Amino acid sequence: MTTLTLVRGDITRQSVDAIVNAANSSLLGGGGVDGAIHRRGGPAILAECRALRASRYGKGLPTGQAVATTAGDLDARWVIHTVGPVYQGAGSDPSPLASCHRKSLRVADELGARTVAFPAISAGAYGWPVEDVARIAVETVRDTETAVEEVRFVLFDERAFAAFAGQVHRLRHGGESPLPPGSP
Template sequence: MKITLVEGDITAQRVDVVVNAANSSLLGGGGVDGAIHRRGGPAILAECRQLRASRYGRGLPTGQAVATTAGDLPARWVVHTVGPVWSATEDRSGLLRDCYANSLRVADELGAATVAFPLISAGVYGWPLEDAVRQALAVLRSASPAHVTEARLVLFGAATYAVAERVADAS
């Protein structure tokens, strides 16, 4: 699987799957989650509401992943995953890696060839940027999906992209 770092807007990626750094409610929010729901339109929210009414009445657990339509996004599906909130006193890196692994698994089960990931938990959830990149790359580099041939790590802003590039080159 080819891994590509891209500076840009995840909602503009022309891929089979866009991964959403969702909150557990699956009903939209801020950051990546809000942007995906706004640009993707009401079809995504409608499917998320169905998921809440059936399988995820208490919300999607941290580290897990589930797929919906991509609505108006230039993708076929959105895979929603809930990242952990960073903690200085508790190692939650396993949950962060689970987000990438489970999202990739769901995308592969859908038959997707291309997947765009945001930098999960690195926004309002406070995960340190360099470690967030390291965790993402560790999972993506060790994965061997059956169908996915390209995973993009989409970084918002030149400064974030520069950090990701430096971490990728060093690891």
């Protein structure tokens, strides 16, 4: 069974087999987690992303898909890039966000990764409510068969950490979270 761990901090500082990047479809870096991973990981990541664009992903990586590159200067072996969906408001389809987690775990299994760090995919610039992201991420990881031994959710701020903590508590203990909705 996969162990779920929560960390408040910087995903680029994690020592794991694979770090999941909340990438944009270009795979060429950007803001938020994506920019931080490219900056700290160095030019090797960008070089492999450019090679992927020149070969398999000429039009970019589709939403909900995942692909791996080297981790460059990060304390990891690989970066698994996945493109989360942009939030379209109430009623947005959660399946592409679930696919990001499922496909990232599938890539991790193909690589032989046993420890994987995930950010809160789509909760930043892509606008998904962090409570929804936490629920979808935790449930998908729980329901996905994988050889990954530890999934570490690395949350940048207290609000995201609290949302994920509530979901993990619910998973482990059933019932309601001890935190009221929207609490930090």
